[in-house]
Amino acid sequence: MILVRKVLPLALLALAVTAPFLLPAFRVELTMLWIMIVLALSWDILGGQMGYNSFGNIVFFGIGVYTATIVQIGLFHDVGEYTAAAGMQTLSFTPTQYFIGLFVGLAAAPLVAAAAAFVLGRALLGLRGHYFAIATLGLGIAAGELAAGWAYIGGSSGVQVPVYPGSLESGRLLLYFLSAGLGVATFAALRRLYATRFGLVLNAIRDDEDKAEALGLRTTRYKTIAWCIAATFLGLAGGIMGHIIGFIDPREVAFAGASYGVWMVLMAILGGKGTLWGPVIGATLFYAMRNLLWTYLFGWQNVAMGLLVVAVVVFFPIGILGWLKRRHPQIFLRGAPATREAP
Amino acid sequence: MDNLLLLFQAPPLALQLLIDGVLIGAVFALAAYGMALVWGVMNIINVCQGEFVILGGYVALHAVRAGVPALLGVPAAAIVLFAVGWIAYRAVIFRVVERDLFISLLATYGLSILLGQLMSLGFGANLESFDPGFGSWFLFDGVVTIAKVKVVAALVTLVIAALLVAFMRRSRLGQAIRATAQNARAARILGVDTDRIYAMTYALNAAICGAAGALVMMIWVIQPFGGLIYTVRSFMIVVLAGLGNLPGVIVAALGLGAAEQFVAFILNPQLQIAFVFSALVVILAFRSWRLRRHRRYLA
Numbered sequence: 186m187i188l189v190r191k192v193l194p195l196a197l198l199a200l201a202v203t204a205p206f207l208l209p210a211f212r213v214e215l216t217m218l219w220i221m222i223v224l225a226l227s228w229d230i231l232g233g234q235m236g237y238n239s240f241g242n243i244v245f246f247g248i249g250v251y252t253a254t255i256v257q258i259g260l261f262h263d264v265g266e267y268t269a270a271a272g273m274q275t276l277s278f279t280p281t282q283y284f285i286g287l288f289v290g291l292a293a294a295p296l297v298a299a300a301a302a303f304v305l306g307r308a309l310l311g312l313r314g315h316y317f318a319i320a321t322l323g324l325g326i327a328a329g330e331l332a333a334g335w336a337y338i339g340g341s342s343g344v345q346v347p348v349y350p351g352s353l354e355s356g357r358l359l360l361y362f363l364s365a366g367l368g369v370a371t372f373a374a375l376r377r378l379y380a381t382r383f384g385l386v387l388n389a390i391r392d393d394e395d396k397a398e399a400l401g402l403r404t405t406r407y408k409t410i411a412w413c414i415a416a417t418f419l420g421l422a423g424g425i426m427g428h429i430i431g432f433i434d435p436r437e438v439a440f441a442g443a444s445y446g447v448w449m450v451l452m453a454i455l456g457g458k459g460t461l462w463g464p465v466i467g468a469t470l471f472y473a474m475r476n477l478l479w480t481y482l483f484g485w486q487n488v489a490m491g492l493l494v495v496a497v498v499v500f501f502p503i504g505i506l507g508w509l510k511r512r513h514p515q516i517f518l519r520g521a522p523a524t525r526e527a528p
Numbered sequence: 529m530d531n532l533l534l535l536f537q538a539p540p541l542a543l544q545l546l547i548d549g550v551l552i553g554a555v556f557a558l559a560a561y562g563m564a565l566v567w568g569v570m571n572i573i574n575v576c577q578g579e580f581v582i583l584g585g586y587v588a589l590h591a592v593r594a595g596v597p598a599l600l601g602v603p604a605a606a607i608v609l610f611a612v613g614w615i616a617y618r619a620v621i622f623r624v625v626e627r628d629l630f631i632s633l634l635a636t637y638g639l640s641i642l643l644g645q646l647m648s649l650g651f652g653a654n655l656e657s658f659d660p661g662f663g664s665w666f667l668f669d670g671v672v673t674i675a676k677v678k679v680v681a682a683l684v685t686l687v688i689a690a691l692l693v694a695f696m697r698r699s700r701l702g703q704a705i706r707a708t709a710q711n712a713r714a715a716r717i718l719g720v721d722t723d724r725i726y727a728m729t730y731a732l733n734a735a736i737c738g739a740a741g742a743l744v745m746m747i748w749v750i751q752p753f754g755g756l757i758y759t760v761r762s763f764m765i766v767v768l769a770g771l772g773n774l775p776g777v778i779v780a781a782l783g784l785g786a787a788e789q790f791v792a793f794i795l796n797p798q799l800q801i802a803f804v805f806s807a808l809v810v811i812l813a814f815r816s817w818r819l820r821r822h823r824r825y826l827a
Contacts, residue, residue, distance in 0.1 A: 238630050240637065309809070311816035315573055315629045319763050322575070322637075323808035326756065330802035405820075443753075447641060450634070488649065491642030498634040499623050 201369065205361045212357045214476055216429055219364035221472045223371050223422040224445060225452035225464035227415040232450065233458030234379065235411055236391030237314060241321030243446035244328045245416035247439035248301050249294040249423025251338055254346050254433060256293045257286030268339040280350040291363075291424045298420025299413045306409030313394065329440030343434040346427050364425050371418045376461055378414070387411055391459075447494065455497050457504030466505055532794050540668040545789040551678040552747065553785020554685040557778050558740040559758050560765035561692065562733035568771050569709040569729045570625055572632045576616075576640035577762050578755030580734045583643060584609050584741025585750035586651050589658055598660035598746060602684060605742035606735040613734025617727045625726055640755060648752035657749040681743040688739055693774070705729055757804055764808045767815065 205212045224246070231237040258267050262276045278286065309320050333341040349356035378384055386407050389397040398404050423439070430438050437444075448471065456467020479486050497504075503511065510517040535542050559581055566574045587608045588601030596604060620639060624632040662676040696702035707715040708725045716722050740758075744750060765784060769776030787807075792800040 236630065238633055308813035309816055311820045312812055315633060316767075316812060316815070318629075318633050319573065319575075319760075320809055320812040322756070323760050323805040323812075326760075327802055327805035327809060330799070330805065334796065334799055334802060443641075454634070484649065487645040488642065491638055491640075491645050494638030494641060495620055495635055498631060498638055499620055502631055 198369070201365050205358060212361055213429065214472075216357070216361045216364050218469065218472050219361075219368040220422050220426055220429070221448065221452060221468040222368045222465050223364075223418055224449035225456065225468040226371050226375055227418040227422075228449040229453045229458055229460075229464045230375065230387070230411055230415045231408075232453055233460070233463070234384065234387040234391065235408065237408065238318040238450075239321045239412075240318060240442070240446065240450070241324035241328075242415060242419055242449060243325045243440055243442050244305075244321075245298040245302055245419040246423040246426070246445065247328055247332065247435075247441075248298045248416075249420030250427040250433055250439040251332065251344075251423075252297040252420065253287075253290035253294040253424030254344055254427045255290075255338055257283075257290040257347055258344075260286050260289060265337050268337065268344055278347050278350070283347060283350050286347065287428070291421065294424035295417040295420040298416040298423070302413045302416030303409060306412040310405050310408040310412065325440060325442040325446055329436045329442065332435040332440060339433070339435075341435060343432060343438075346431050346433060348431075349428075360425060360429055364422070364429070367418070367421055367425065372461070372465065374418075379461060383407070383410075447490065451490075451494055451497060454502065454504055457506030457508070457510075458502075460504070460506045460510075463504050463506040470505070535794070538671065540671040541793075542790075543668075544672045544674075545793055546786050547672070547674055548678065549786030549789035550782045551682045551785070552789070553782035554682040554778075555740050555743045555747070556758075556761050556765060556785055557781030558685055558688060558743075559737055560762040560769075560777050560781055561689070561774070562736035562740075563759075563762040564766045564769075564771055564777065565705075565729060565736075566733045567766065569705055570621075570726050571629070572621070572625065572636065573629070573763065574730075574733065575633060575636040575759055576643055576755070577733075577737060578758030578760075579640050579643035579647070580609055580613070580737035580755075581741040581744060581758045582750050582752065582755045583612065583647060584738030585745035586647060586656075586741075587738065588742030589656055589745050589750070592658050592660075598658070599680070599684070601745075602739050602742040605738040607738075609738025609741075610731045610735035612738075613731035614727060616734070617730040621730055622723065622726065640759070644753050644755055651752060653752055655749045655751050656745070658745055660746055675747070678747050681747050684743060685740075688736070689778075692736070701725075701728060757801060760804060760808050764804075764811055767811060 204215055208215065224242075228239065228242050231239050231242075255264055258264050258276075261278060261282050267276050305324065309317060309324075312320060332338065338344060349359075379387075386397070386402055386404075389400075389402065390404055390407065394404055426438070427433055433439050440446075452467040452471045453464040454467070455471055456465065457463030482489055501508070506517065559577060562580075563574055563577050566572055584605035588605040591604045592598055592601045616639060620635055621632075624635045660677055662680060664676060665674045666672070667674065696706060704715070704720045704725050705728065707718070707720055708722050708729075712722050715725070737758075741750065761784060765777055765780040768780040768784075784807075788800055788803060791803045795803075
């Protein structure tokens with residue numbers, strides 16, 4: 186067992202590093218897969234560990250998408266002028282400008298997203314479960330509509346992301362390793378986080394918020410911080426996503442509540458919410474399944490999506506890992522406290 | 529902002545917006561009443577409320593196109609949607625009624641995606657509407673136009689609301705529904721078949737939404753993915769009014785309808801959707817702030 190626990194993560198890590206070279210045809214898909222893993226993991230911070238259903242986490246993703254690109258453009262050009270040109274490459278970037286812009290943009294994205302989460306969290310996280318859920322439902326769509334109405338950042342016609350100056354392949358590799366690095370970093374950070382007292386507080390809020398409050402925990406503060414952490418990862422994922430897609434549409438790419446927004450919930454629940462590996466498994470399984478089977482559904486893809494959400498939520502809410510833990514507790518329930526004998 | 533000046537220069541325009549908004553708001557009140565019903569009785573926030581509205585609109589649209597008189601589209605939609613609601617309850621909702629809100633929210637959210645996509649496949653993704661050709665009244669030398677169909681829709685809403693209130697107060701089933709809302713366990717002990725009551729409540733809510741949708745189809749437009757906004761409007765109205773407060777629901781719905789018209793006119797018609805969703809966030813943020821103050825007094 187110990188061998189498996191030590192070797193398995195290393196093997197997966199090696200696989201992650203070599204995957205783009207082993208499967209060069211699927212490089213873009215693999216890059217997207219890492220983004221999906223980050224989305225599912227960060228939804229699970231609130232959705233699984235804290236028991237707060239958020240339909241609106243896509244907001245921070247979208248803020249990340251826009252911030253990274255707008256900062257990259259704004260460092261060297263006038264943003265209004267760039268977006269007004271609408272994809273006509275009248276304003277170009279030298280390679281140095283591009284890379285400075287890329288990294289400054291990717292640094293700014295999580296900061297802005299986390300700041301937004303702080304403000305929104307202060308405003309909304311005094312609400313309990315279902316009120317919060319519906320509020321976030323409104324949030325995701327409001328953000329998309331507002332972005333579509335703001336001409337400075339391109340309005341509803343979107344923004345063209347600056348084009349990578351090197352060869353296509355090297356650009357794709359760079360994006361792969363950026364998103365793989367983000368995925369691994371998110372996983373490692375959450376693993377540490379859930380092991381701390383902070384993680385226990387999140388679980389306490391999920392189990393009984395009134396009791397947690399009565400024990401003297403300032404729950405609103407913890408909830409806001411948790412949302413900020415989720416937003417940080419989402420913002421970074423969004424920043425990278427803008428470069429993967431190459432074009433930002435306010436409703437279809439940035440604030441894509443109907444696709445990524447639903448997927449992140451589905452992936453986390455499918456894999457097993459409230460577990461560390463669950464979102465990773467769920468994201469991998471869902472995204473692979475989506476890419477393999479989707480084309481055979483002939484226009485019924487989105488119907489299948491809706492059916493899948495209903496089916497998973499109603500019949501399989503514990504998820505794959507939750508089911509495994511129930512079936513084989515001796516293998517999968519490591520770290521759970523053994524039943525303590527009465528003193 | 530130029531339009532704001534226009535409102536001051538020509539006050540009848542404001543009257544126009546107010547009348548339009550209030551007449552449309554009446555239809556919102558119907559959907560909100562249904563949501564409050566399901567929420568109060570079953571403790572479920574029905575996220576697919578808006579999809580029921582839109583589906584009702586499509587049913588009525590196809591009935592009217594097949595030659596049914598426009599106003600009979602309303603009961604037709606209500607009957608079909610009653611069946612849809614019943615099926616939805618028997619297929620999905622009964623499995624989540626007694627479970628926590630987390631599950632039921634997600635399940636109805638999934639239903640909402642499913643219904644939206646099915647409608648888009650079945651009816652096409654275009655905007656659709658039907659003008660029954662009732663004509664309009666012109667006031668103030670044609671500055672204010674009141675489409676008669678909107679007045680008719682508001683009157684129909686009034687009739688439906690009166691029927692609903694009478695049903696809930698007088699009928700045996702209405703009493704059983706209210707009893708279940710007060711205390712499901714006690715109702716069960718006293719011989720109420722709560723499972724059947726839940727099914728009836730959910731189907732009744734779908735029927736109310738269907739009727740509302742048939743009216744929306746005549747006074748406005750419907751679109752397969754335009755459901756969520758009705759869910760959000762209903763939720764907002766219920767939150768503003770409070771559960772079980774019928775006059776509150778009416779006032780909030782009419783107010784929301786009018787506010788939307790003014791915002792669309794003053795800012796930009798495209799911002800109307802953004803306004804509705806932002807208003808939801810602002811209202812809930814306000815609620816959160818008020819709760820926090822309340823807690824501070826307790827501490």
